[in-house]
Amino acid sequence: MKKYKQIYFFYFGYGEQDFIPCEYCGNEAVDVHHLDNKGMGGSKSKDYIGNLIGLCRECHNKAHSYVKFNNKLKEIHKSKL
Numbered sequence: 001m002k003k004y005k006q007i008y009f010f011y012f013g014y015g016e017q018d019f020i021p022c023e024y025c026g027n028e029a030v031d032v033h034h035l036d037n038k039g040m041g042g043s044k045s046k047d048y049i050g051n052l053i054g055l056c057r058e059c060h061n062k063a064h065s066y067v068k069f070n071n072k073l074k075e076i077h078k079s080k081l
């Protein structure tokens with residue numbers, strides 16, 4: 001498992017076999033998305049829980065296509081921490 005996925009799973013107490021809901025729509029999350037991908041100084045600095053959100057395929061695609069949607073996800077995610 002990728003390091004950032006571990007961080008996400010650990011924070012929310014998920015096991016590898018658990019159903020992970022998409023934080024936006026509740027469908028099964030297949031990816032952990034980096035809300036802010038423009039972090040400087042290597043990939044490690046982006047791997048903190050405030051920057052990681054579980055998303056289904058559809059929402060993940062949207063997050064990469066629409067800045068406004070990604071910003072909305074930031075708010076949703078923040079309210080869950």
Ligand SMILES: [Zn+2]
Pocket residue numbers: 022023024025026027055056057058059060
């Ligand atoms: Zn979704």
Ligand SMILES: [Zn+2]
Pocket residue numbers: 032033034060063064
């Ligand atoms: Zn992503």
